[in-house]
Amino acid sequence: MAGSELATDASSAPDTVKILIAGGFGVGKTTMVGSVSEIAPLRTEEPLTMAGLGVDDLDGIEEKRATTVALDFGRITISRELVLYLFGTPGQQRFWFMWNDLALGALGAVVLVDVRRPRASFAAIDFFERRGIPFVVGVNGFHGEHPYPAEEIKEALAVPEHVRVLLCDARDRESCRDVLIALIDQLIASAVQA
């Protein structure tokens, strides 16, 4: 179909980049998005068949529409020319096929870990590690409490040395901002090294 070259670019529109907020089900991803976003987190609902298989085959879509996967996201305007989007990845493992699409073109990811059940985020760490997508780990405390030091958790998670592990509170704006900054610092550090 013609059209893809018709009218790309709009000089007044800002550049956009994205960071993923990942982790197991219920670790506080949407909370974190909401804490730093300048807008209340937005949600899109995708019919699952569409999200998984593309839109080419819609046979029986009416029957399958009941299953949707929600995607929560927020926005941070960096400047007039640059806007950062934060996407909370769907936590349930059965929705992980979506992560590939989401990860495409992302600067990197924050893997949130619930301090009470770190296992819930093991698979998320695997996902980014295997694909070589840069990430930091944010350890979300329970009511902001942190019984273990970051170093101990880092050891337990067995993440590579260069991956930063930070204690955080997903409800706290500055805490979440610092996790994002740590990710960017890590990206800058590995860019300088390369």
Added chain:
Amino acid sequence: MDVGDTAGRLVRPFTLTRGRTRPSRADFTLISTVTAVDPPPARAARCQPEHTRILRLCAEPVAVAELAARLDLPVSVIVILLCDLLEAGRITVRPPRPVSRIAPDLDLLQKVRDGLGRL
């Protein structure tokens, strides 16, 4: 291309796209920004209500994901409608800033960092 369908009150999402399932959607990612062309082209056809709603929302640049959320439609449906508008010359689309793992854009990273620091 005919975008002047008058039958199109919102029913089910895929009736909005009149059953089309193979849009040219390469240009539309979740964070591609869409801006209405102002003024609209001289021979602009009448739009479906959903096209009009999109045009209203993207008078200022807005990301595809935001359009979907604000119109409460799946991204996949929004993208099909955006394809119509793009082909009719009613919108422009700006793809996201490309991200390279091999040659990271230090200038971009520094800008993001500075912006986060101001939060």
